[in-house]
Amino acid sequence: MTGAADVKSKVVQVSPEVKAIHRRMLRRQRLTRAFTYLVGILISLWVLIPILFIASMALTTPAEVRSYPKSILPFIPLSTETIAFFLGSKGILPGMRNSIVVALITLTLSILIAAPAGYAISRFLFRGRDLFRLSILAVRAFPIVILSIPLAVVFLRVGIFDSVYSLALMHTALALPTTILVLSSVFSSIPYELEEAAMVFGCSPFQAFRHVVLPLVMPGIAASAIFTFVLSWNEVFAATILTIENRTLPAQVLVTLNQSSEPYQFAGGFFMMIPALIFIFFIRRYLFNMWGQIAK
């Protein structure tokens, strides 16, 4: 009690020198703060301006896209002509449908397979747990390129080459390690005591999971699912190698890149970015959960 009173009296009786130091520190802090804002804004511009460029290309007339010099002010004239031209091009709508189908199958499969494993890692101490975790990490770090060629050869032999399903199988393999790690961290964030309490009140382990844990982890699982969707939507290399007729959107754009016009390319580039712009906004809080986990 006396100590607290001492501190109080000391604060009251600060000498002018201390006050000056205090002010200087405050000013320095404010300066640092302003500087940090400045840096943040500069980096934001570095990220946003290119996006603005491509967006204004996609949302204008093809004539403007071809013109030179381009107006630096974006969206003049504003028009959906270019993006409509892109969407109307051959193979784009089917490609989009394929992309969505592949991404949906991938996210369903990877969540279904990864959720039990993530739960096991977060809730059980079992022999081989660290080995399993470590091998998942190692798998995450292996180059994707090497998978595509042998899978293409095998899919050709088995007769499921060039189908959205075989591509989804491949994308699931790519997404699975990350999904397992993310989900294990999501489950870890729910205290086990909650489950225990439910079981004390007579729930079976499954019921405890179904009624207590599942509602709490749903947002995390959704974030992971969204991320898997974006991963599959973006994947180019395997998609180009594993499909011929049933191309996904990125594969279609890549293969026709050399024979296509600039309005088509720019509109395609922007269109492929849209899911990222939307989805990253929703899952930004979970990003560290996801990728931070990898560094642990």
Place this chain on the structure above:
Amino acid sequence: MSIASRSKGRKKINWAPYLLILPSLVYLVLFFGWPMVQGLILAVREEGALLTLRSKAELNSSIAGQLPRGIQVGILNRQANPIPPEDLDQSNLPTEGWFQIRGQDTEGQTIEGWTPEQRIRVRELDESGAPVTGSVRLILASDADPLTRIYTEANEESEVVGRMEARTPVEILDQATIEVWFLISGEHENKTIEGWVPSRYIRALSDGTQGRIEQGDKSQFTTRYIQRMVNDRFFWPALRTTLLLVVLIIPAQFVLAIIMALVIQADLKGGGIFLYIFAIALGVSDLAVGILWYSIFTQSGYLNSILQGLGLIDSPIIYLSANTRYWIIIAIWLAEVWRATALVMVIVVAGMQAISREVLEAAEVFGATLWQRIRYVILPLLRPSLQVALILRTILAFQVFAVVIVLSGGDIMTVLANETYRQYYDQRNFNVAAAYASFILLLSMITSFFYLRAVRTQEEVAE
């Protein structure tokens, strides 16, 4: 992290976690481990490089020797053999059909025996489509025997039961599919090897006594594909560009990512919007990023538009051409830094969140400047995160693909992943493509090992 089973009895093994991880284990082995191994095998194994010669015209007779694909052989003899049933559904097998028939021979006796399918014109089929009756065909060639021979077995080497005249009506009792075997002799490593092989592996020349081994039945370890890769005229440029990009991209990404992380960790009002903006690129595909930067660097693109608007240039500069490779490198560098820094940033931020506030505040109280805090407190504590980010980023940088294709057309400037794609897609050469992929794997493993090693020795030195 709460560990449930710790409190439970240790005696009994709890199988639940194993059951839970089983599906993912199976999946990863099936679609990750196995293709990885297959990829390595594809790169070093030549399918059908050797042909096995048998002592008799049977698949399970003893082995007489092996000959490599592509050599000339003499065909000494031929024999027809029934095909093993598991090979029957294989297409493009050179087979012969034989009929077992019953009919009158030239002497008026009813005989039974086998004759090649093409000697009989089928007249009637039963409901299952099998031939029931037919007649002997006319032999048109003037110098040939006008009579059709009937054999005891479905084999021209077997005994002749009798001969039939053309147009003799016959009953068809049975049919068999046979394959011709050749007795071949060829020279390999100064030894002459003689033995029987199924004719499907041999392309016989028109005179029927000479042929070439088209395909073997055994695979063989080979360095041919690796040699083809290394001698490919794009290999060294691709390797050089890939390494150059790694060296250029990685440091820039790390510096930028650490600055981004410091901004986010500064707890600014409205800092959440920074997080969103910095993380956007995390969800953008490399193809889209390539196109994005192409719109800036193309001849009528934004860079030229801005420069011309400022009056710095009179006519547009051509950046992305074979004569200005350094501009292509710069464009790829910017695009990759723009795109992939977000990943490093997220890992670094997650690492920073693990650093306790007290440590940072203590450093601040003792008057450490921002730079000193970064250099002596934050960076050492971040080392594990940075190490992981470094490994991940380097491995991803070895696979840079779509950005390069978009910005260089895939010809002027090439990288290893692009060569993998080209070998697979344009050249249709799976093995060389697999060799490229394996090479990327090897590079990744060497660098990961190097990073882990370098960090560990640093720690040992520090102790």
